[in-house]
Amino acid sequence: MSSLISTASLTSHVVAYEPGAHAVAAHWLGEVAALALADGQVALLRDGEATLVAAHPEGGVLVAAGGKGRLVTGGDDGRIVETVADGTSREIAKAANGAWIDAVALHPDGAFAFSAGRNVVAIDAKGREKTFLAPSSARGLAFAPKGYRLAVSHYNGASLWYPNLETAPEDLTWKGSHIDVSWSVDGRFVVTTMQENSLHGWRLQPDKGHMRMSGYPGKVRSLSWSGDGNWLATSGAEAAIVWPFDSKDGPTGKPPRECGVRPARVTQVAFHPKALVLAMGYEDGCILLVRFTDAAELLVRPAVQGSAVTAIAWDGRGGRLAFGCKDGKAGVLTLPA
Numbered sequence: 001m002s003s004l005i006s007t008a009s010l011t012s013h014v015v016a017y018e019p020g021a022h023a024v025a026a027h028w029l030g031e032v033a034a035l036a037l038a039d040g041q042v043a044l045l046r047d048g049e050a051t052l053v054a055a056h057p058e059g060g061v062l063v064a065a066g067g068k069g070r071l072v073t074g075g076d077d078g079r080i081v082e083t084v085a086d087g088t089s090r091e092i093a094k095a096a097n098g099a100w101i102d103a104v105a106l107h108p109d110g111a112f113a114f115s116a117g118r119n120v121v122a123i124d125a126k127g128r129e130k131t132f133l134a135p136s137s138a139r140g141l142a143f144a145p146k147g148y149r150l151a152v153s154h155y156n157g158a159s160l161w162y163p164n165l166e167t168a169p170e171d172l173t174w175k176g177s178h179i180d181v182s183w184s185v186d187g188r189f190v191v192t193t194m195q196e197n198s199l200h201g202w203r204l205q206p207d208k209g210h211m212r213m214s215g216y217p218g219k220v221r222s223l224s225w226s227g228d229g230n231w232l233a234t235s236g237a238e239a240a241i242v243w244p245f246d247s248k249d250g251p252t253g254k255p256p257r258e259c260g261v262r263p264a265r266v267t268q269v270a271f272h273p274k275a276l277v278l279a280m281g282y283e284d285g286c287i288l289l290v291r292f293t294d295a296a297e298l299l300v301r302p303a304v305q306g307s308a309v310t311a312i313a314w315d316g317r318g319g320r321l322a323f324g325c326k327d328g329k330a331g332v333l334t335l336p337a
Contacts, residue, residue, distance in 0.1 A: 009299045010289070014331045017050045019043035023324020024073075026311035027066025029085035033322035033332055034071045035311060036064035042071060042083045045322060045332055055081045055089045066313075067106040074101025080114050093123060105141035105150065113141050113150055113163075120152055122163035130163035140181035140192065153181035153192045158202075160190070172202045174210065180221075185229030189250055193220040199234065199243075203250055211250050213243055217265070224269045226276060231292075233259075233269040233278050240266050240280045240290070259290040260297060268312040270321070279321055281309025287323060300333050 022038040033045040040056035055061070059077030066072070071083045078098030083089040095101060095116035103115045110125035115138035123129045132152070140153035144160075152159045152169070155177050159169040177195035184191070189211070191201040197219055201211035213234075220236040230246035239258040243251040260266065260280045268281035276292035285304035290297050300321065301309075311324040321333040 008297065010333060010335070011299060011301065013336055014300060014333045015048055017043070017045050017048075017330040017332070018328060019045075019050045019052065019324070019330055020328040022326050022328065023311040023330060024061050025064035025066070025071075026313035026322045026324055027064070027071050028313060028315040028320075028322065029066070029069050029071060031315075032085040033313070033315075033320070034066065034083065034085075035322070035324040035330055036061045036071060036073050037324075040075060040077075042073065042089065043324075043330065044085065044087060045330065050330070051087060053083055053087050053089050055083050062101055063104050065104045065106045065112075067108065068110070070106075072104055072106055072112060074104045074114055076100045078116065080104065080112070093121065095119070095121075102137065102139060103141040105143050107143045107148065109148075111143070111148065113143070115139075115141055115152070118154075120150070120161070122150055122161075124148065124164065128164075132159075132161050132163070132169065134159060139177075139179045142181045142183055144183050145185060145187045151181045151183060151190050153178040158190060158192055172208065174200050174202075176200075179219075180223065182223050182225070182232075184232075184245055185225050185227075188248075189245060191223070191232065193223065193234075195219070197236065201250060203248075209249070209252075211252055213251060213256070216241065222266075222268045222270075224271045224278070226271045227273050228276075231257075231271070231276075233271060235266040235269055238262060238265055240269050240278055242278070257292075259292075259295070260288045262286065262288075264303070268309050268323075270312045270314055272318045273314055273316060274318045277318075279312055279314065281312045281323060283308045285309060285325060285329075287312070289321075301331065304329070 056075040059075040078095040080093040099116035113122040136155040157173040161169040178192040198214035203209040216236040222235040239261040242257040264284040285307035287300040
C-alpha cells in the first residue's frame, strides 16, 4: 500500500456496527443507514446501535433496492417487503407460487418491479400491475432515469419494456448470459454485466450500437455511475475499472481508468453523489476512497481477514458512507468537515 494511503486515513471517523449477518445491500433512509441482511433481517444503523427488523422471518434476503426513504427486499420466501426508517416493515407484493425473487427495481415515483424466473411484474404508483414474460430467467431489472420504462436482462440480451403500453418490448441482443442491468444517467446507454467476466453495452441512439467492455479477471458484481454520468465504475479486478461515457460513443475505442490498485479484488464500488470521488470495497475487507482530480487515496477501513465488503452506499448529501461485510461486520464513515 502506498505511503499516501498509510498516512491519509479516515479510520478514526468510522463508527463500527455488528448486525451479525452477511450484508446483501446498503441504502440510506434519510439519516438512517439500512443494510439488507442475508438472514432475512434489515439492520438500521443509527447513533452507534444496530436495530434489527425481521423483514423476512421465514426466509433470507436475496436482492434489495433502495429509494425515497424505503428499502425494498426480495427473498427466497417469494415476498417483496418494504422497510422504512422507523423500523416499520410490510409486504407489498408476492411472487406466484412463492417463487424465489431474482431481482427488484424501484422507480422514483413509487412504482416498483420484481422478477421471479421468467415472470416480471411491474406495479405503478397507483397500484396497477402489469406482467411480462421474459425470453428466459430475468436476472436484472432497472428503471430508466426518465419515464416509466424497464430494462430486463436475460439470456442473449435485454428487453426494454413500457409496462403501461401495449407495444412489444424492444429487444437488445447479444449472445451470452446477461446478469445485472443499468441505465446511464442520461438514458442514452444500457449496460449489462455478463457471466463471462465482461460488460456489454448498447448505445440506444441513433443505431443501437454495441459496446463490449472485457478483460476482467473476475465477474463484475457492482456498478456505479458518477453523478455527472461521465464515468461508470465497476468491480471485478484488483482495482476499480472505470469506463468513460462522456462522448456519444461511450467507451468505444477508449481505455478505462484503474483506481485503487491493490493485491485484492474489488467487490463493491460507489461514486460520491456530488464529487468525483469513488468508494471501493475489497474482498479482503479494505475500503478506500479515490479522488479523480489528483488520484489521492484515503483509507476508510484496513483489511480484515474474512470480512469481504459486500455492500456500500453514500447518503444523499455525500457526507456519510455506510458499508456491510460478509462476516456480519458493518460501519458508517462520517467525512470530517
